[in-house]
Amino acid sequence: EINKARIGRSGAIRPLVDLLGNGTPRGKKDAAAALFNLSLIHENKAQIVQADAVRYLVKLLDPAAGMVDKAVAVLASLATTSEGRTAIGQEGGIPLLVEVVELGSARGKANATAALLQLCTNSSRFCIMVLQEGAVPPLVALSRSGTQRAKEKVYTASAGFPLFSKSPPFFNSENLYISLIKLLVLTGTGT
Numbered sequence: 792e793i794n795k796a797r798i799g800r801s802g803a804i805r806p807l808v809d810l811l812g813n814g815t816p817r818g819k820k821d822a823a824a825a826l827f828n829l830s831l832i833h834e835n836k837a838q839i840v841q842a843d844a845v846r847y848l849v850k851l852l853d854p855a856a857g858m859v860d861k862a863v864a865v866l867a868s869l870a871t872t873s874e875g876r877t878a879i880g881q882e883g884g885i886p887l888l889v890e891v892v893e894l895g896s897a898r899g900k901a902n903a904t905a906a907l908l909q910l911c912t913n914s915s916r917f918c919i920m921v922l923q924e925g926a927v928p929p930l931v932a933l934s935r936s937g938t939q940r941a942k943e944k945v946y947t948a949s950a951g952f953p954l955f956s957k958s959p960p961f962f963n964s965e966n967l968y969i970s971l972i973k974l975l976v977l978t979g980t981g982t
């Protein structure tokens with residue numbers, strides 16, 4: 792943990808982001824892995840966003856790049872900060888995250904869900920965008936047939952909102968939609 796903070800302070804984040812955007816496929820994968828580990832330290836998250844990593848990470852959500860899982864893991868970590876959420880929204884990441892929830896790997900679905908729910912919990916504008924992108928059906932499907940880890944991500948990321956019962960299927964599309972509308976009201980957009 793100490794080294795992660797030292798690496799962040801050393802100026803290494805900018806070159807890692809440059810490698811993420813312009814490196815070889817192997818270099819991009821290594822840069823994404825390093826940025827994910829560095830993003831586990833809160834003070835590094837703002838630097839990663841400021842270095843324009845989100846722009847590259849959103850581009851890497853294209854399945855043809857072969858890096859969806861790595862990119863969405865970093866985005867989920869960055870979505871825990873206001874800077875990260877803003878960058879994800881500005882770079883067009885919301886539709887792509889919804890697509891990962893629908894079509895991605897089990898790990899990708901879990902991380903995309905965590906990112907989307909961070910976006911919804913903290914921004915009514917982003918919550919509206921998530922709803923408009925059709926996130927409810929894939930989230931419901933994930934809650935019913937996803938891995939236990941994915942179900943826990945949905946449940947944990949939504950803590951504090953009445954989305955779930957204690958037993959499967961956790962929620963249905965009507966309950967999720969109603970809960971998201973309640974979230975909009977709580978954050979001031981629905982009034």
